[in-house]
Amino acid sequence: MRNSLRVLRAQLEISQAELAERLGIARQTVNALETGKYAPSLPLAFKIAKVFQKPVEEIFDPTDVED
Amino acid sequence: MPADTPYVRTTVISAIVYAVILSASLWYDAHHMDSIWRYPVAVLPIIPLIFIARASVQRIARLDELHQRIQFNALAMTVLVTALITLTYGFLEHVGLPHISVVWVWPLMAAVWGICTGVTRRRYYHS
Numbered sequence: 001m002r003n004s005l006r007v008l009r010a011q012l013e014i015s016q017a018e019l020a021e022r023l024g025i026a027r028q029t030v031n032a033l034e035t036g037k038y039a040p041s042l043p044l045a046f047k048i049a050k051v052f053q054k055p056v057e058e059i060f061d062p063t064d065v066e067d
Numbered sequence: 068m069p070a071d072t073p074y075v076r077t078t079v080i081s082a083i084v085y086a087v088i089l090s091a092s093l094w095y096d097a098h099h100m101d102s103i104w105r106y107p108v109a110v111l112p113i114i115p116l117i118f119i120a121r122a123s124v125q126r127i128a129r130l131d132e133l134h135q136r137i138q139f140n141a142l143a144m145t146v147l148v149t150a151l152i153t154l155t156y157g158f159l160e161h162v163g164l165p166h167i168s169v170v171w172v173w174p175l176m177a178a179v180w181g182i183c184t185g186v187t188r189r190r191y192y193h194s
Contacts, residue, residue, distance in 0.1 A: 024131070025132070025133070026131050026133070026134060028133070028134075028191075029131050029133040029134070032191040032192065037190065037192075038133050038191050041132050044132060
């Protein structure tokens, strides 16, 4: 699932490791999220939205998700 | 995956205890071949392995959602691959290949689990 995580993280000027710590996940998971290789669960998506102070739908783009 | 100190500590200590108990168990068996106590003494090495098993389950429970998914997929593949390998060898044993003790099934499964975890991880890790 495409997303703007990398851009948002750069705007906050934090590393993947720092973001991982804030979210309570591994750094490799942050990388998998940013590269679109992993789509987060709903609770994790809301946690991410809270960190970046943006709505979930502004961060994640579901247009390439199959119906 | 980040290092898990409680898991490593429990596993190392339990592995050492396992080696000691196993040695004692084998010694007892060699020197008390007529004793009824051979049977309970023979299974004593399982006790530290129970602690390793519990630590492994707790470790997986502490993983984040992606790594739990990786482990779930890897374990599913491991069960199927191990079943295929052991069944294949079972058929070959039937037609004459040497018998292999079931004690080797777990090391085989552990090796397959490691390979399947590596294969599954590649789907999600940035190369």
